[in-house]
Amino acid sequence: MTTLPTVLITGASSGIGATYAERFARRGHPLVLVARDQARMELLATRLRAEAQVAVDVLPADLTQQADLARVEARLREDASIGILVNNAGMGQSGAFVQQSPDSIDRLVMLNTTVPTRLAAAVAPRFAQAGQGAIVNIGSVVGFAPELGMTIYGATKAFVLFLSQGLHVELGAKGVYVQAVLPAATRTEIWSRSGVDINTLPEVMEVGELVDAALVGFDRKELVTIPPLHVAQRWDGLNQARQGLMSDIRQAHAAERYQPQA
Numbered sequence: 505m506t507t508l509p510t511v512l513i514t515g516a517s518s519g520i521g522a523t524y525a526e527r528f529a530r531r532g533h534p535l536v537l538v539a540r541d542q543a544r545m546e547l548l549a550t551r552l553r554a555e556a557q558v559a560v561d562v563l564p565a566d567l568t569q570q571a572d573l574a575r576v577e578a579r580l581r582e583d584a585s586i587g588i589l590v591n592n593a594g595m596g597q598s599g600a601f602v603q604q605s606p607d608s609i610d611r612l613v614m615l616n617t618t619v620p621t622r623l624a625a626a627v628a629p630r631f632a633q634a635g636q637g638a639i640v641n642i643g644s645v646v647g648f649a650p651e652l653g654m655t656i657y658g659a660t661k662a663f664v665l666f667l668s669q670g671l672h673v674e675l676g677a678k679g680v681y682v683q684a685v686l687p688a689a690t691r692t693e694i695w696s697r698s699g700v701d702i703n704t705l706p707e708v709m710e711v712g713e714l715v716d717a718a719l720v721g722f723d724r725k726e727l728v729t730i731p732p733l734h735v736a737q738r739w740d741g742l743n744q745a746r747q748g749l750m751s752d753i754r755q756a757h758a759a760e761r762y763q764p765q766a
């Protein structure tokens with residue numbers, strides 16, 4: 505009998521993370537749940553142990569606190585049963601750019617960028633050494649859309665996409681699978697937590713549909729999975745345009761249009 509890898513999921517107390525926990529439990533994977541709300545994770549863990557007969561550990565952590573983050577990193581480094589990391593914990597942006605305080609900027613950037621990077625860095629050497637393992641990073645289509653006015657949030661999600669692509673380049677050949685999942689508006693608490701009434705959004709995906717679609721991409725070993733993107737060629741076109749742009753970067757001289765006029 506093969507033992508399925510344990511899945512460590514951050515932000516597992518609600519929304520997308522809790523739904524990943526449920527889906528991976530149904531597939532028979534043991535779980536480690538990470539978030540701040542211990543009572544909520546214990547309830548979920550009790551239900552999943554009973555429903556799916558899997559081992560579920562609860563690891564409470566405020567990932568914006570260095571000591572808590574270090575504990576989760578240590579678990580990822582030392583627990584060889586963990587074979588899948590789902591970097592899902594994240595927060596939305598409350599208010600416009602000019603309303604941000606230094607603290608709110610630090611928290612948002614840390615949770616959405618530093619934390620997934622540090623956790624990936626904690627587990628990657630072990631996965632690379634083993635020649636297997638998966639890192640799933642939850643980005644957002646907002647990372648494509650500065651027009652939406654969620655400047656810092658969108659920038660963090662653009663970072664998550666780049667991080668995932670870079671990790672794929674560095675770790676893919678070593679047997680480590682990396683997936684970026686880019687949801688659009690999905691029915692979770694992130695909206696109320698950031699002061700947005702979800703009922704004002706024109707369209708919202710249900711969280712179960714989002715995670716099931718993301719897992720279709722996971723099973724196909726897709727690098728980038730965008731469940732709400734209905735025309736897949738749009739992504740291919742964007743990627744080709746990016747590669748075309750790079751082929752016209754010649755670093756020895758400035759382009760003709762920037763040559764000072766005599």
Ligand SMILES: NC(=O)C1=CN([C@@H]2O[C@H](COP(=O)(O)OP(=O)(O)OC[C@H]3O[C@@H](n4cnc5c(N)ncnc54)[C@H](OP(=O)(O)O)[C@@H]3O)[C@@H](O)[C@H]2O)C=CC1
Nearest residue numbers: 515517518519520539540541567594644689690692693694
């Ligand atoms: N819902 C949407 O429309 C979209 C969401 N996303 C992304 O999906 C991911 C999950 O969000 P979603 O499920 O929607 O929202 P939720 O608010 O439901 O979930 C966020 C999770 O992150 C945890 N979390 C928040 N702050 C911290 C912290 N400081 N330390 C540890 N855990 C923390 C929360 O748990 P606790 O409070 O217990 O700590 C919760 O489990 C995020 O990265 C988000 O950016 C992307 C695109 C669209």
Ligand SMILES: N[C@@H](C=O)C(=O)O
Nearest residue numbers: 596644646688689694
């Ligand atoms: N979670 C949303 C913004 O706050 C999104 O990424 O669509």
